[in-house]
Amino acid sequence: MNPTYNVKFWEIRANKTSQGPGKPKRVVSHTVRWTVDTREKSSTFRTKGLAESYLSDLRQAAKRGEAFDLETGLPESMVKAKNARTWFAFAVAYVETRWPHSAAKSREGMTDALSNVTPVLTSDRPGRPDDEALRRALREFALVPAGRRPAPTPEIAGALRWLEAASLPLTALEDAKHARAALEALALLLDGSAAAASTYRRKRAVFHHALDYAVELEELSANPLDRVKLRRPKSTDEIDRRAVVNPAQARELLTAVTYCGRTRGPMLAAMFACMYFGGLRPAEAAGLREKDCHLPESGWGLLTLEKTKPQSNKRFTDSGKTHDDRGLKHRSEKDTRQVPIPPELVAILREHIERHGVGDDGRLFRTRTGGLISGSAYSKVWKEARSYAFTPSRSPLLSLPGRTTCATRPSRCG
Incomplete structure (x- = not known):
C-alpha cells in the first residue's frame, strides 16, 4: 500500500x-x-x-x-x-x-x-x-x-x-x-x-x-x-392496550415508587414522572440537567432536551463506562428537542430539586454517590412499585417504564 x-x-x-x-x-x-x-x-x-x-x-x-x-x-x-x-x-x-x-x-x-x-x-x-x-x-x-x-x-x-x-x-x-x-x-x-x-x-x-x-x-x-424471501410474522406498532395506564393509575404508580426503599424510590419518582408526563426516553431522563428545565411557579414549564445517557456494555462505549454522553436519538449531535410539561410535572420537578438538589454536573437524577442510575436499578424499583399499586389481575399494566402512556400517546388509549 x-x-x-x-x-x-x-x-x-x-x-x-x-x-x-x-x-x-x-x-x-x-x-x-x-x-x-x-x-x-x-x-x-x-x-x-x-x-x-x-x-x-x-x-x-x-x-x-x-x-x-x-x-x-x-x-x-x-x-x-x-x-x-x-x-x-x-x-x-x-x-x-x-x-x-x-x-x-x-x-x-x-x-x-x-x-x-x-x-x-x-x-x-x-x-x-x-x-x-x-x-x-x-x-x-x-x-x-x-x-x-x-x-x-x-x-x-x-x-x-x-x-x-x-x-x-x-x-x-x-x-x-x-x-x-x-x-x-x-x-x-x-x-x-x-x-x-x-x-x-x-x-x-x-x-x-x-x-x-x-x-x-x-x-x-x-x-x-x-x-431471498423468508416469511416472518409482520411486526406492528400497535400497543397492547392492557399495558396502558390511565392518569389515575399512573399517579398511583408514581406514589407507590416513593415507598420503594428509604432513598432510591423517592429520588426516582420524578424521573418516572418525566417519562409519563413528558414522554422522555429513559436515556433522556438520565441526562436531564437543571439548566434544561424552565420551571415557573405556576403554569406550564418547558424541558429543552440536549444530552442523553444511553446505557450499554463497557465494551461498546467510547468512555469505557456503562453510559456514554450523547446527543438526542435520531438527531444531529447539536440538535435539541423542546418538551412542554404540565403544571403537575413542574411542581414535581421543583420539589425534587428542593429536596434532593442536583449533581455536580447539574443532573437531576443520580445515585446517592452522584453516579448514573442503571437500567436494572430503576427497573427493580418499578417492579416493586407495580406490586404495591396493582393487583395481579392488572399485571400487564405498564410492565416496563417508558414512553407509552395515556399522557404521551392519547390516541392509543381509547
Missing part, C-alpha cells in the same frame, strides 16, 4: 441517457468521484442511495485520519475489507470500519447480529467448537476493534483459529442457500425459539448493510438478501 493523506471529494454525478427526441433524459447510474494525491478515482452505482453511502464511508475514513492507497484510491479500512477472502475476515474488517461513527447500542447490535450469522457461514470442518465458545470468541474478541480486545483465552484462541479456517468465501453468499441459512439463524434466539419480528428485522438490517458494503467494494455483484 502506497499511503497518502492528500484526498479531495467531489459531488456525486448523475449519469443520464437519452430516451428519444423530445423526451427528458433518464438517470441510469450515479458516480462517486474523488482524487487521491491528484489521481482521479471514481466508482459507479445503480442507485443514488448506494453512491451516497459509499461517499459517506470515504469521508468518514478521511475524517478519522486514515491513509488512502494511491493505487486503489481506498482508505486503509476499505482495503482490508476488499482484500478479505472469507466472510469472517470481511466481517472483522467491516466492524473496524463502522465502529468509529456508531453509537454504543448500534455497536452492540452490530456485533450481536454478525455473531449470529458468522458461525453459520462455515464449512463442515472437523473440530468445531460448541456454539457458545464461537459466540464468545466473536462478541468478546473478533468483532470489536483490535485496540479493545482482551487477551484471548486458550478457548477463544482455538475458536478463532477454527473460524479462520472454516469460514466460507465471501462470494459463497451469492448462493441463495447460504444467504437463507444466515437469515434463518437471525430468526432464532439462542435457545432455539423464534425471535420477535422486531428483533429479526433489526438484525437483518445489520446483515443487509454489511452485504451492501461488500457490493460497494465490488466484492459481490448484488446484495444476495434481495433474492
Whole structure:
C-alpha cells in the first residue's frame, strides 16, 4: 500500500441517457468521484442511495485520519475489507470500519447480529467448537476493534483459529442457500425459539448493510438478501392496550415508587414522572440537567432536551463506562428537542430539586454517590412499585417504564 493523506471529494454525478427526441433524459447510474494525491478515482452505482453511502464511508475514513492507497484510491479500512477472502475476515474488517461513527447500542447490535450469522457461514470442518465458545470468541474478541480486545483465552484462541479456517468465501453468499441459512439463524434466539419480528428485522438490517458494503467494494455483484424471501410474522406498532395506564393509575404508580426503599424510590419518582408526563426516553431522563428545565411557579414549564445517557456494555462505549454522553436519538449531535410539561410535572420537578438538589454536573437524577442510575436499578424499583399499586389481575399494566402512556400517546388509549 502506497499511503497518502492528500484526498479531495467531489459531488456525486448523475449519469443520464437519452430516451428519444423530445423526451427528458433518464438517470441510469450515479458516480462517486474523488482524487487521491491528484489521481482521479471514481466508482459507479445503480442507485443514488448506494453512491451516497459509499461517499459517506470515504469521508468518514478521511475524517478519522486514515491513509488512502494511491493505487486503489481506498482508505486503509476499505482495503482490508476488499482484500478479505472469507466472510469472517470481511466481517472483522467491516466492524473496524463502522465502529468509529456508531453509537454504543448500534455497536452492540452490530456485533450481536454478525455473531449470529458468522458461525453459520462455515464449512463442515472437523473440530468445531460448541456454539457458545464461537459466540464468545466473536462478541468478546473478533468483532470489536483490535485496540479493545482482551487477551484471548486458550478457548477463544482455538475458536478463532477454527473460524479462520472454516469460514466460507465471501462470494459463497451469492448462493441463495447460504444467504437463507444466515437469515434463518437471525430468526432464532439462542435457545432455539423464534425471535420477535422486531428483533429479526433489526438484525437483518445489520446483515443487509454489511452485504451492501461488500457490493460497494465490488466484492459481490448484488446484495444476495434481495433474492431471498423468508416469511416472518409482520411486526406492528400497535400497543397492547392492557399495558396502558390511565392518569389515575399512573399517579398511583408514581406514589407507590416513593415507598420503594428509604432513598432510591423517592429520588426516582420524578424521573418516572418525566417519562409519563413528558414522554422522555429513559436515556433522556438520565441526562436531564437543571439548566434544561424552565420551571415557573405556576403554569406550564418547558424541558429543552440536549444530552442523553444511553446505557450499554463497557465494551461498546467510547468512555469505557456503562453510559456514554450523547446527543438526542435520531438527531444531529447539536440538535435539541423542546418538551412542554404540565403544571403537575413542574411542581414535581421543583420539589425534587428542593429536596434532593442536583449533581455536580447539574443532573437531576443520580445515585446517592452522584453516579448514573442503571437500567436494572430503576427497573427493580418499578417492579416493586407495580406490586404495591396493582393487583395481579392488572399485571400487564405498564410492565416496563417508558414512553407509552395515556399522557404521551392519547390516541392509543381509547
